[in-house]
Amino acid sequence: MNKAIVTGASGLLGRAILKSFDADPGWEVVGLAKSRARDGLLCHDLLHADATEELLQRERPTVVIHAAAERKPDVCEGRPEFTQALNVTASSTLCEAAKAVDAWVLFISTDYVFDGTQPPYHPRDTPHPLNAYGESKLGGEEATLRVNPGNAALRVPILYGEVERLEESAVTEIACSLLDSTPVKMDHWAVRRPTLVDDVGSACLQLANHQVSSQSCRGIWHFSGDESMTKYDMALAMGRVIGLDSSHIEPDEQPPPGAPRPHDCSLDCAEFDARCSVVRSSFTSVIGDFLRPHLP
Ligand SMILES: NC(=O)c1ccc[n+]([C@@H]2O[C@H](COP(=O)([O-])OP(=O)(O)OC[C@H]3O[C@@H](n4cnc5c(N)ncnc54)[C@H](OP(=O)(O)O)[C@@H]3O)[C@@H](O)[C@H]2O)c1
Known part of the structure; x- marks a missing residue:
């Protein structure tokens, strides 16, 4: 039987990745968490390099997601040293520890490694991050592939799925503005491809299965949903699905405040689709399932 370690298994995406591997009888899976280490997850702080080495020696996984x-x-913008330590240095340490036990690493990355000026982006297009988050994730990708060129990185865009509270994902958080009738402006500038975490979980599992059967998944992969929407578009769609008025929400055509954001980082997923087969969920068909448990 193959064994997977999933880091960040208490998070929005990690929970879905864990579920995908759990459902496959060919895999034993161990989930790691830090502050939310419950329901069988192991408590592990990735900032502790020695503990990471010991953990990998003890568990001896086939793959690490x-x-x-x-x-x-x-x-990330406000805490650059912490961000570098977690997103880059701890990723490098994890990859060294994985290499020592011959485990393959799939680093989860982001479309924010691009500047958003020339979509769609192919895996070999030159990255140019606009903010500290994108810089750090690019640093994590580079460390992953430098430590072991046989490793891989999977870039995904804005994610949604089952949440502990609406604010947990930038997508479901939009529903808070539907629940409050105060007039509000919503970003209608940045073009996104909202992607269901369960679909990303399937993408990770399929890449891992290809890797263990043929060692053929090295390098950069792109995966995303196939619907382009701004946050304003998502707000209107959510309002229709859950039957809430959205007339108090106004489109904002200006770039959002805060850390600089790219305009449109749509990913070219042709190479992923040539290798794997993941049917993309339709936003309007599934979003209601994740919002309804949190409605008053
Ligand atoms: N969310 C998105 O829209 C999005 C878009 C593109 C790419 N991504 C990428 O997808 C991945 C998952 O994102 P997410 O949204 O699932 O993140 P998330 O919900 O914020 O979860 C972060 C996870 O990291 C764990 N963690 C934080 N500090 C840690 C430490 N020092 N040691 C060990 N674990 C630590 C957290 O554990 P505890 O909570 O237990 O402390 C949690 O499980 C990330 O790599 C992110 O860059 C996310």
């Missing part, structure tokens, strides 16, 4: 990160652009 590395989803743990600081992923909030405004936090």
